[in-house]
Amino acid sequence: MSTNTGFRTCPTTGLKVDRDAERLIKVNAVAAVVFLAIGGLFGLLVALTRWPEVHLLPADWFYLALTAHGLDVLLVWIIFFEMAVLYFASAVLLGCRLAAPKWAWTGFGLMLVGAILTNIVVLQGGSSVMFTSYVPLKAEPGFYLGIILFAVGALIGCFVFFGTLVVARKERTYEGSIPLVTFGALTAAIIAVFTIASGAIILIPTLLWSVGLVSHIDPLLYKTIWWAMGHSSQQINVSAHVAIWYAIAALTFGARPLSEKVSRTAFLMYILFLQLASAHHLLAEPGFSSEWKIFNTSYAMYLAVLGSMVHGMTVPGSIEAAQRARGLTKGMFEWLRKAPWGNPAFAGMFMSLVFFGFIGGISGVVMGTEQINLIMHNTLYVPGHFHGTVVAGTTLAFMAITYYLIPLIFRRELMMMKLARIQPYVFGIGAAGISVFMMGAGTLGVSRRHWDMQFADAILPFDYPSAAFLMMGLNGMFAVLAALGGILFIVIVVGSVFFGRKLKEDEKPSYPDVPPQAAVVAQHGSSESLKIPGTTMLVAIFFLAFVLYYFVNWKYLSEVWPLS
Amino acid sequence: MAITPPTERNWWKEPIAKVELTWIVIAFTWGLFMFFMMIYWHGAGEQNLSNEAYKIRPEQFAEKTQAMIDAHTVRQENGFPVVHPPAGSDVYLTGRLFNWWPILELEKDQSYRLHLSSVDVQHGFSLQPVNINLQVHPGYDMVVTVKPDRAGEYGIVCNEFCGVGHHLMVGKLYVVE
Numbered sequence: 072m073s074t075n076t077g078f079r080t081c082p083t084t085g086l087k088v089d090r091d092a093e094r095l096i097k098v099n100a101v102a103a104v105v106f107l108a109i110g111g112l113f114g115l116l117v118a119l120t121r122w123p124e125v126h127l128l129p130a131d132w133f134y135l136a137l138t139a140h141g142l143d144v145l146l147v148w149i150i151f152f153e154m155a156v157l158y159f160a161s162a163v164l165l166g167c168r169l170a171a172p173k174w175a176w177t178g179f180g181l182m183l184v185g186a187i188l189t190n191i192v193v194l195q196g197g198s199s200v201m202f203t204s205y206v207p208l209k210a211e212p213g214f215y216l217g218i219i220l221f222a223v224g225a226l227i228g229c230f231v232f233f234g235t236l237v238v239a240r241k242e243r244t245y246e247g248s249i250p251l252v253t254f255g256a257l258t259a260a261i262i263a264v265f266t267i268a269s270g271a272i273i274l275i276p277t278l279l280w281s282v283g284l285v286s287h288i289d290p291l292l293y294k295t296i297w298w299a300m301g302h303s304s305q306q307i308n309v310s311a312h313v314a315i316w317y318a319i320a321a322l323t324f325g326a327r328p329l330s331e332k333v334s335r336t337a338f339l340m341y342i343l344f345l346q347l348a349s350a351h352h353l354l355a356e357p358g359f360s361s362e363w364k365i366f367n368t369s370y371a372m373y374l375a376v377l378g379s380m381v382h383g384m385t386v387p388g389s390i391e392a393a394q395r396a397r398g399l400t401k402g403m404f405e406w407l408r409k410a411p412w413g414n415p416a417f418a419g420m421f422m423s424l425v426f427f428g429f430i431g432g433i434s435g436v437v438m439g440t441e442q443i444n445l446i447m448h449n450t451l452y453v454p455g456h457f458h459g460t461v462v463a464g465t466t467l468a469f470m471a472i473t474y475y476l477i478p479l480i481f482r483r484e485l486m487m488m489k490l491a492r493i494q495p496y497v498f499g500i501g502a503a504g505i506s507v508f509m510m511g512a513g514t515l516g517v518s519r520r521h522w523d524m525q526f527a528d529a530i531l532p533f534d535y536p537s538a539a540f541l542m543m544g545l546n547g548m549f550a551v552l553a554a555l556g557g558i559l560f561i562v563i564v565v566g567s568v569f570f571g572r573k574l575k576e577d578e579k580p581s582y583p584d585v586p587p588q589a590a591v592v593a594q595h596g597s598s599e600s601l602k603i604p605g606t607t608m609l610v611a612i613f614f615l616a617f618v619l620y621y622f623v624n625w626k627y628l629s630e631v632w633p634l635s
Numbered sequence: 636m637a638i639t640p641p642t643e644r645n646w647w648k649e650p651i652a653k654v655e656l657t658w659i660v661i662a663f664t665w666g667l668f669m670f671f672m673m674i675y676w677h678g679a680g681e682q683n684l685s686n687e688a689y690k691i692r693p694e695q696f697a698e699k700t701q702a703m704i705d706a707h708t709v710r711q712e713n714g715f716p717v718v719h720p721p722a723g724s725d726v727y728l729t730g731r732l733f734n735w736w737p738i739l740e741l742e743k744d745q746s747y748r749l750h751l752s753s754v755d756v757q758h759g760f761s762l763q764p765v766n767i768n769l770q771v772h773p774g775y776d777m778v779v780t781v782k783p784d785r786a787g788e789y790g791i792v793c794n795e796f797c798g799v800g801h802h803l804m805v806g807k808l809y810v811v812e
Contacts, residue, residue, distance in 0.1 A: 084638075131799055164638050201796050205757050207773065208798070247644045251637040290757055290772045317637035327636050331646035333655055334637075356770045357688035357751075357777035365673045373666030380662040384655065389637075441673045442682055448768035449759045449794040516766040518759070518794035522802040526792075529805040530713050530734070533763065533790030601652040610658060614665070621669070625676075631765050633681040633782040 077168060082579045083479060084322070087244075091172035092162030092235075096155045096480050098179060100473065101568070103151035106186060107466075108561050110143025115554040118505070122547025123524060123540050130522040134199040137520060139190065141202030145461060146304070147186045147221070152469045153259060153311050154179070154228040159480070160256035160314065161235035167244040170234030174227055181224030189217030201520060203297065206277065206288045215278040219271065226267045229260045251328050251335065252321070255314025258338040259307045265346055266307060269299035291358055298349035306345035308461060309379065310338065312423065312468035316386045319420040319468075322475055323411065325586040326393035329385050329601065337385070340378030344370040351435075354444035361441060368439045376436055383428045383613065387421075388606040395602065403605045416583065419471025419495035423464050426499065430506045431459030433617050443624050446631060449520075452513025459506035462553070467499050470560050477564065478580035483571030485582050487563050494563060498556025504549025512542035514627070687778040693754040696776060700727040704737050712738060717809070725750060728791075728806075730758035730771045732798055735791045735806025743786045743810050751777045759795030762808065768794060783810040 078087050113136045119127040120136075128136060162169040169175060191213070192198050198210035236257070239245060249257070273296040279285040317334070320326040328334045350367030353359055370376060394406030411417050434456040438447045447453065477485050485491060517524055517539050524543065526533055574580055643649060651659075677683050703726065708716040716737040720726045722745035729736045730753040741747055751760055753773040760769040769777065791806035 130802065134796065134799065134801075199799075205795070207756050208796075245640050247640045248646065250639050251641075289774070291775060321636035321638045325636060327642075329655055330649060330651050331641045331643075332649060333651055333659070355684075355768055357772060357775040358686070360686055361677060361684070365670070369666075369670050369673070372670045377659070377662050377666050381655075381659060384658050388655070436669070440669070442676050442680060442684075445682060445684070445768060446766045448770065449761065450766070450768060514766075516761065516763045516792075518761055518792050520796040520801070521792075521794065526802065526805050529803045531715070531738075531790075531805050531807045533792065533805050533807075536764065601654060603654060607654055614661065618665070625672075628682050629680065631682055631767055632762075632784055634767065635681070635683055635685055635780045 079576060081479060082577050083585050086163055087166035089162045089168045092158045092169040093480055095175050096158050099151050099155040100476060102183060103148050104561065104564055106143045106147040106151065110140055110148055111554060111557045113140035113143060115550060118547050118550030121543055123543055125547060133522045135193060135196060138199050138201050139193045142189060145202060149308055149465060150225050153307060156311050157228060157232040157256055157260055160253045161232050164250050164253050165239040165245050167235055167239035167242065170238045171231055175231040178224040178227030182221045185217045185221030185224060188213055192217060206290050206293045209281055212278055212281045215274050215281060219274050219278065222267045222270050229263050232260050251331060252314045252318045254335055255310055255317065255338055258341050259310035261342050262303055262310060262345060263307045266300050266303040269296055273297050291356065295349055295353060298352040302348040302351060303346050305461060306341060308465040310341050312465045313382050315468045315472045316420055316424055319416050319471055320386060320390050322585050323414065323417045324390050324393040326389040329388050329392060333381060334385050337378040337381040340374050344375040347371060351439045354441055355448040364441045368441055379432060384606060384610050386424055387609060388603045391603045391606045403608055407605055413492045415491045415495050416471045416474040419467050422495060422499040423467040423471065426503050427460060427464030428613055429616060430503060431456060431464050433620055434459060434510060437621055437624050443628050446628055447513060450513035451509045451517045451519050454519050455506050455509030455513055458502060458509065463499060463502040463506055467502065471495060473564060475583055477567045478582060481568050482574045483567050484574065484580055486567040486571045490559055491563050494556055494559040497559060498553055501549050501553025501556050505546055505553055508542045508546040508549060512539050515539040685778065685780060689776045690774060691752060691776040693773055696752040697729060697754050700729045703727050729754055731755055733800035733804040738807045740809040740811060741783050743783055743812055746780055746782045749779050749781050756797050757795050758793050758797050761792040761794040763790045763792055770795060786810045786812050
């Protein structure tokens with residue numbers, strides 16, 4: 072029932088969907104999933120090599136696989152998917168045409184060419200310099216060129232998003248303010264511009280250095296600016312996946328934010344403070360003052376962390392309020408017990424929320440404490456932390472929303488529903504295990520990015536404690552579980568997109584069932600009567616865990632050699 | 636809903652629920668606490684970095700290391716000189732592809748000004764099993780005052796990827812009574 076050839080109306084949500092935007096969401100999401108599969112495979116090879124009893128790859132292949140793993144999942148999968156999220160949150164949610172679709176295609180093309188180029192160069196073997204490519208380690212010029220092309224493409228995508236917001240406002244396709252999810256996407260896009268600018272500032276000179284046109288790049292300067300890109304790019308993820316949490320809460324429960332003001336201010340905190348986090352990577356470095364480190368590593372007194380802690384309450388709180396309004400009011404947790412745990416979008420979203428907070432969030436703040444960083448820097452604790460944020464947090468959230476994108480945007484019935492029900496659990500538990508056991512190994516001192524923790528060929532011997540070997544074995548097992556979850560996801564998604572039953576123009580898919588808004592939640596101004604005891608309890612448990620874990624690590628620190 | 640524009644156009648004027656406000660105050664206060672905890676530890680804690688660092692040419696750093704080795708070597712071990720510098724002195728440790736040079740022998744409960752630098756790419760100084768981890772850059776001489784408080788044999792693992800032989804790069808450090 073399209074009223075205009077450029078648009079169709081979604082029979083499930085009533086949203087007006089621009090066909091150009093829809094096509095771009097599809098291609099970006101497909102490219103994302105392809106690189107998730109490639110990067111995930113490299114990740115499995117890495118984990119199987121670090122499993123001491125398996126020790127799969129030879130050393131040179133291990134370092135190659137680790138470089139490719141970082142690039143393909145941390146950068147390519149996530150940014151492609153974020154482009155899909157940006158186009159969805161602008162054109163689709165605002166019922167607007169996409170500004171400059173040709174530019175959006177150009178951006179997509181550049182990203183694809185860049186990603187393929189970098190992958191080819193890495194596979195040729197001369198560029199195993201890790202994702203971070205710290206100078207003076209030198210990769211082939213194509214390595215840097217590919218990343219630069221990819222970033223330029225992503226930048227174009229961001230500007231198409233901004234343009235679409237302008238068009239929507241001008242053409243009055245919505246009333247009042249943009250939706251919260253769009254606001255979250257806007258946060259992500261603003262941080263993305265900062266991220267990509269930092270990347271250009273450092274990678275363009277590095278490219279020139281790799282071809283011999285620049286003689287020297289200071290390693291400390293490189294690291295400072297590289298992480299203004301590297302860490303900020305992870306803040307794009309945080310903004311994007313928090314926006315997705317809100318979107319899934321809305322689509323599953325008809326939930327509305329407890330307070331638009333609070334949730335939007337929390338996003339604003341990200342824009343203002345998250346970019347300072349380059350300092351997290353410089354705490355054990357020479358040449359920075361402690362004043363500089365303390366101010367920056369804490370995002371100016373933890374104001375960005377405050378943003379995340381606020382979302383940590385408002386997202387489950389909005390779900391609880393919606394469920395209670397629907398009559399699930401018994402006790403503290405009936406709303407949660409009777410939540411649709413068999414709906415993969417909800418299950419994935421809720422686990423992403425819990426794991427991101429408890430595993431990724433707490434460990435990040437602890438590790439980012441100036442002094443505590445000394446007992447964690449470059450150990451496996453670091454990848455343990457960011458697998459908690461980027462895999463159990465972002466990737467799980469992106470997987471969750473994909474289950475809604477298939478019927479609503481790809482217009483195909485979701486296939487293999489039984490497998491889809493368990494997929495988030497398999498992947499989520501696998502990812503959480505990887506994070507926890509790597510953090511455990513890191514606490515015992517095990518180095519990250521290291522081929523042989525037994526040091527079999529080293530001239531001087533050294534042995535890690537046997538508990539560390541146990542941790543790495545468990546890490547390997549959970550990596551296999553996560554890989555299984557990843558394979559299930561790819562099979563379900565690719566199967567549904569290519570072989571799922573095609574939905575007719577105005578046909579409502581059997582999944583998902585999107586409830587209406589009005590019937591569900593109390594009106595605004597009802598803040599006095601807001602009751603979310605279950606969420607309050609969850610938040611209290613989180614806070615207690617945070618405080619305990621924080622002090623345990625100060626205790627660990629106080630036991631090492633005095634340093635000054 | 637979060638996917639539609641706010642129903643109230645003046646959403647910024649709405650009151651905030653008490654439970655949300657309480658959490659914001661607690662979270663903000665906790666943030667302040669964690670911020671001041673880092674500052675507090677600089678006064679009260681024993682594990683802090685001095686942030687003393689100098690720019691240095693790699694050859695210069697290698698020379699300083701060699702001068703210390705020439706003056707204070709006490710024995711050889713697997714081709715590495717074992718150096719026992721006087722308590723309280725400046726000691727030098729060079730990271731290079733793929734070893735930590737030389738083996739240091741320090742005395743328990745004595746302070747040393749430990750200089751760390753690399754003569755090629757970045758390395759990671761990971762002292763085990765104490766688990767003290769520092770980044771070592773070429774061109775920068777990082778000075779850390781260390782005071783070993785337990786005698787024993789320690790490993791120095793390189794924990795920054797430095798090339799194909801990265802996993803061979805293990806050093807040694809002795810602390811004697």
